[in-house]
Amino acid sequence: xxxxxxxxxxxxxxxxxxxxxxxxxxxxxxxxxxxxxxxxxxxxxxxxxxxxxxxxxxxxxxxxxxxxxxxxxxxxxxxxxxxxxxxxxxxxxxxxxxxxxxxxxxxxxxxxxxxxxxxxxxxxxxxxxxxxxxxxxxxxxxxxxxxxxxxxxxxxxxxxxxxxxxxxxxxxxxxxxxxxxxxxxxxxxxxxxxxxxxxxxxxxxxxxxxxxxxxxxxxxxxxxxxxxxxxxxxxxxxxxxxxxxxxxxxxxxxxxxxxxxxxxxxxxxxxxxxxxxxxxxxxxxxxxxxxxxxxxxxxxxxxxxxxxxxxxxxxxxxxxxxxxxxxxxxxxxxxxxxxxxxxxxxxxxxxxxxxxxxxxxxxxxxxxxxxxxxxxxxxxxxxxxxxxxxxxxxxxxxxxxxxxxxxxxxxxxxxxxxxxxxxxxxxxxxxxxxxxxxxxxxxxxx
Amino acid sequence: xxxxxxxxxxxxxxxxxxxxxxxxxxxxxxxxxxxxxxxxxxxxxxxxxxxxxxxxxxxxxxxxxxxxxxxxxxxxxxxxxxxxxxxxxxxxxxxxxxxxxxxxxxxxxxxxxxxxxxxxxxxxxxxxxxxxxxxxxxxxxxxxxxxxxxxxxxxxxxxxxxxxxxxxxxxxxxxxxxxxxxxxxxxxxxxxxxxxxxxxxxxxxxxxxxxxxxxxxxxxxxxxxxxxxxxxxxxxxxxxxxxxxxxxxxxxxxxxxxxxxxxxxxxxxxxxxxxxxxxxxxxxxxxxxxxxxxxxxxxxxxxxxxxxxxxxxxxxxxxxxxxxxxxxxx
Numbered sequence: 004x005x006x007x008x009x010x011x012x013x014x015x016x017x018x019x020x021x022x023x024x025x026x027x028x029x030x031x032x033x034x035x036x037x038x039x040x041x042x043x044x045x046x047x048x049x050x051x052x053x054x055x056x057x058x059x060x061x062x063x064x065x066x067x068x069x070x071x072x073x074x075x076x077x078x079x080x081x082x083x084x085x086x087x088x089x090x091x092x093x094x095x096x097x098x099x100x101x102x103x104x105x106x107x108x109x110x111x112x113x114x115x116x117x118x119x120x121x122x123x124x125x126x127x128x129x130x131x132x133x134x135x136x137x138x139x140x141x142x143x144x145x146x147x148x149x150x151x152x153x154x155x156x157x158x159x160x161x162x163x164x165x166x167x168x169x170x171x172x173x174x175x176x177x178x179x180x181x182x183x184x185x186x187x188x189x190x191x192x193x194x195x196x197x198x199x200x201x202x203x204x205x206x207x208x209x210x211x212x213x214x215x216x217x218x219x220x221x222x223x224x225x226x227x228x229x230x231x232x233x234x235x236x237x238x239x240x241x242x243x244x245x246x247x248x249x250x251x252x253x254x255x256x257x258x259x260x261x262x263x264x265x266x267x268x269x270x271x272x273x274x275x276x277x278x279x280x281x282x283x284x285x286x287x288x289x290x291x292x293x294x295x296x297x298x299x300x301x302x303x304x305x306x307x308x309x310x311x312x313x314x315x316x317x318x319x320x321x322x323x324x325x326x327x328x329x330x331x332x333x334x335x336x337x338x339x340x341x342x343x344x345x346x347x348x349x350x351x352x353x354x355x356x357x358x359x360x361x362x363x364x365x366x367x368x369x370x371x372x373x374x375x376x377x378x379x380x381x382x383x384x385x386x387x388x389x390x391x392x393x394x395x396x397x398x399x400x401x402x403x404x405x406x407x408x409x410x411x412x413x414x415x416x417x418x419x420x421x422x423x424x425x426x427x428x429x430x431x432x433x434x435x436x437x438x439x440x441x442x443x444x445x446x447x448x449x
Numbered sequence: 450x451x452x453x454x455x456x457x458x459x460x461x462x463x464x465x466x467x468x469x470x471x472x473x474x475x476x477x478x479x480x481x482x483x484x485x486x487x488x489x490x491x492x493x494x495x496x497x498x499x500x501x502x503x504x505x506x507x508x509x510x511x512x513x514x515x516x517x518x519x520x521x522x523x524x525x526x527x528x529x530x531x532x533x534x535x536x537x538x539x540x541x542x543x544x545x546x547x548x549x550x551x552x553x554x555x556x557x558x559x560x561x562x563x564x565x566x567x568x569x570x571x572x573x574x575x576x577x578x579x580x581x582x583x584x585x586x587x588x589x590x591x592x593x594x595x596x597x598x599x600x601x602x603x604x605x606x607x608x609x610x611x612x613x614x615x616x617x618x619x620x621x622x623x624x625x626x627x628x629x630x631x632x633x634x635x636x637x638x639x640x641x642x643x644x645x646x647x648x649x650x651x652x653x654x655x656x657x658x659x660x661x662x663x664x665x666x667x668x669x670x671x672x673x674x675x676x677x678x679x680x681x682x683x684x685x686x687x688x689x690x691x692x693x694x695x696x697x698x699x700x701x702x703x704x705x706x707x708x709x710x711x712x713x714x715x716x717x718x719x720x721x722x723x724x725x726x727x728x729x730x731x732x733x734x735x736x737x738x739x740x741x742x743x744x745x746x747x748x749x750x751x752x753x754x755x756x757x758x759x760x761x762x763x764x765x766x767x768x769x770x771x772x773x774x775x776x777x778x779x
Contacts, residue, residue: 340459341457
C-alpha cells in the first residue's frame with residue numbers, strides 16, 4: 004500500500020539514528036536563564052517584573068493586551084538581574100529578562116482546570132495565560148489557532164508527528180515517552196474547537212510510535228473518534244498544508260488558512276504542553292529539543308527550561324568538537340544559523356544542530372540550467388526556476404503571478420538545485436520586496 | 450567556547466544540499482550517449498570514434514580558450530561541452546572531414562553557447578546550431594553517406610539514407626533494397642537495430658532507447674517532450690500517407706526527441722510547455738520532410754521550437770491550493 008502524501012518533496016538523508024533511541028534527558032536547572040519577553044508571532048509583550056524582583060518558576064513575567072500574543076513565564080525561581088535586549092535565535096536582539104537562580108524550587112503554577120467541564124472561553128484563556136505556542140517552530144499562539152472564526156467550523160484536528168526535518172527526533176521521543184499526554188492534549192484541543200475527528204499523523208520512518216499512540220486512545224480520547232495514520236517519509240511532510248493534504252486530501256487555498264477547510268494542525272509537543280497547561284496548571288516554561296550534528300560529539304534529546312543558554316549546556320550536558328563551524332536553531336532545512344552560543348532555548352526551539360567545517364561547506368553558484376528539479380521538488384507546486392528568473396529581472400508582477408507568496412520557504416528547491424542557486428533565500432527576499440511594493444501601491448491609491 | 454563561536458558561519462536555510470550537481474548530471478547524459486556511439490562504431494567503423502573524439506576535444510578546447518580569452522572562470526569540468534561535442538558528432542556523417550567536425554563544434558560552443566552567456570544562457574541547442582551551420586556551409590560533405598558495414602547486399606562506398614531515397618522519389622521498396630531486405634517487418638527490424646546509412650549516432654533506435662531508459666530511470670530527463678515528439682511524428686507522417694513506423698525509425702527522430710528535445714536549457718520547464726514543444730518539433734519535422742527541400746527536418750524542428758520556449762514557459766500549471774477565480778457577474 005502506498006502511503007498518504009502530497010505531490011513534490013525531497014528525500015534528504017535523515018540523520019536521525021544518533022538520537023532516535025536516546026530517551027529524553029532532563030537537564031538540571033541552570034543557574035541563570037535569559038527569557039525573551041516576546042517568543043510568539045504577534046504583539047510585543049511588556050515586562051511584568053522589574054530588576055531585583057524575586058520570581059517563581061511558572062510566574063508570568065511578560066504579557067500584553069493584544070491578539071495574537073502569548074504570555075511568557077519565569078522558568079526557574081530566582082532574582083531578576085536585568086532586563087535588556089539580548090540576541091535570540093531569530094538573529095534579532097529582543098528584550099529579555101535575565102534571572103539568576105536562588106537555589107529554591109518554589110513554583111507558581113495555575114490551579115488545574117478540566118477542559119471538558121469549563122467553558123470554551125475559559126479554556127482559551129487558560130491556553131493564553133499558559134503562553135502555549137506552536138512548538139514545531141512557527142511559535143503561533145495556540146489559543147488563537149484553537150479559536151477560529153465562527154464561520155469556519157473545524158471538523159478535523161491533526162496531531163503533527165511527522166517530524167520531517169533531518170536530525171530532529173524530539174517529537175518522536177515525545178510520542179514514545181509521553182503518548183498519554185499527547186493523546187490527552189489532542190482530545191482537549193479537539194474538544195475546544197469542536198472537531199469530530201482527531202488524527203495522529205506519523206511519518207513511516209517512525210512507524211513504531213503508531214501502536215504506542217494507539218494504545219492510549221481508549222483511556223484518553225474523551226469520546227472523540229481518534230485514529231493514527233502513517234504518512235510517507237518525505238520532506239516537508241510535516242509542513243502544515245502538506246500534512247493536511249496527505250491526511251484529508253484537502254488543499255488549503257492559496258492565501259488561506261487551514262481553518263478555511265475545517266482543519267487544524269498541532270505539533271505533538273504542543274499537545275503535551277496543552278495537556279500540562281490544564282492538568283498541571285503548568286505554563287510553557289520547559290521544552291524538549293534535539294541536539295545533534297557532526298560537531299556535537301554527544302547527540303541527545305534534552306528537556307530544559309526555556310531561557311537556557313546553549314553555552315551553559317557545554318560541556319556538562321553536551322560536548323562540541325573543535326571543528327564546529329555552524330550552529331542552527333531548528334533543523335538543517337529550515338533552521339536559522341546563529342552567530343554565537345550565547346543564545347537561549349526558546350519556545351520554538353525544536354533542535355540545535357552543530358555542523359563541522361565539512362558539513363558547513365559553501366558551494367559556488369552557477370547559472371540556472373533549467374533542469375526543473377526545483378519544480379519537481381516544490382511542495383507548493385511552484386516553478387522556482389521561473390520565479391528566480393523573474394526576480395533576477397526585477398519583474399515582481401511576474402513573480403507574483405507564478406505564486407511567490409505561496410512559497411513557504413521549506414528549502415526543497417535549494418536542496419535539489421545542481422547549480423547551487425540559493426533559491427529559498429532569493430524568495431524570502433523577493434517576498435519582502437513584493438510586500439513593500441504592494442504597500443507602496445496601496446499608499447498611492449493604485 | 451567564545452573563540453569557537455567567533456568563527457561560526459552564517460548562511461540562509463537550507464543548510465543541506467543534495468550531492469547531485471551539474472557535473473554529475475552531465476556525466477549521466479554522457480553515459481547515456483555511449484550505447485549510440487558504440488553503435489556508430491559498429492555500423493560505420495572506427496572512424497566514427499575518431500570524428501567524435503575530434504568534435505569533443507574541439508568543443509572543450511573552444512570553451513576553455515574562449516572563456517580564458519574573456520578572463521572568465523572556465524567551467525569545462527561541468528562536462529557540458531563534452532556533451533555538445535558528442536551530440537554534434539553523432540549527427541554527422543561518418544565520412545565528415547575531421548576539420549569540419551572541429552569547426553562545427555567550436556562554432557556550436559562559441560557562437561551558440563558562450564556568446565549568450567555560457568551554459569544556461571543559450572536559447573538554442575548548440576549541437577543543432579553547429580549542424581545547421583555545417584549543412585549550410587559544406588552541404589556536399591553533410592550529404593555524403595556511407596552504408597552500414599553490416600548491410601546485407603550493398604557494396605557501394607556511398608549511398609543514400611532511407612529518407613533521402615524517399616525524397617528522390619523512391620518508394621519504401623527501394624529503401625528495402627538499399628538495406629538488403631524484402632519484407633517490411635525485416636526493414637523495421639534492421640532500422641531499429643541501426644543497420645542503415647545515416648549519421649553516426651542516429652541509426653539505432655535500440656541503443657538510443659537504451660540510453661534514454663537510463664536517463665529516465667535516473668530521473669535526468671522528463672518523458673513528456675520525447676513522447677509528444679515521437680507520437681506527433683507518427684501521427685503526422687501517417688496523415689501525410691507515409692508509413693508511420695518507418696517515419697519514426699528513419700532520420701534523427703529518436704536521437705533528437707530523447708537527447709536534444711530534452712536539453713534542459715533550451716526547452717520549456719513547464720509540463721504543458723514540454724508537451725507543446727514535443728508536438729511542435731515533431732510536426733515541423735514532418736512538414737520539412739514532406740514539403741521542404743531537405744529529406745530530414747529534426748534539426749530545424751527542434752531549433753524552431755527552441756525559439757518559442759519563452760512563450761511556452763508562460764503556460765504555468767496550477768499551484769498548491771489554487772482557487773478558481775470567481776466569475777464576476779456583470
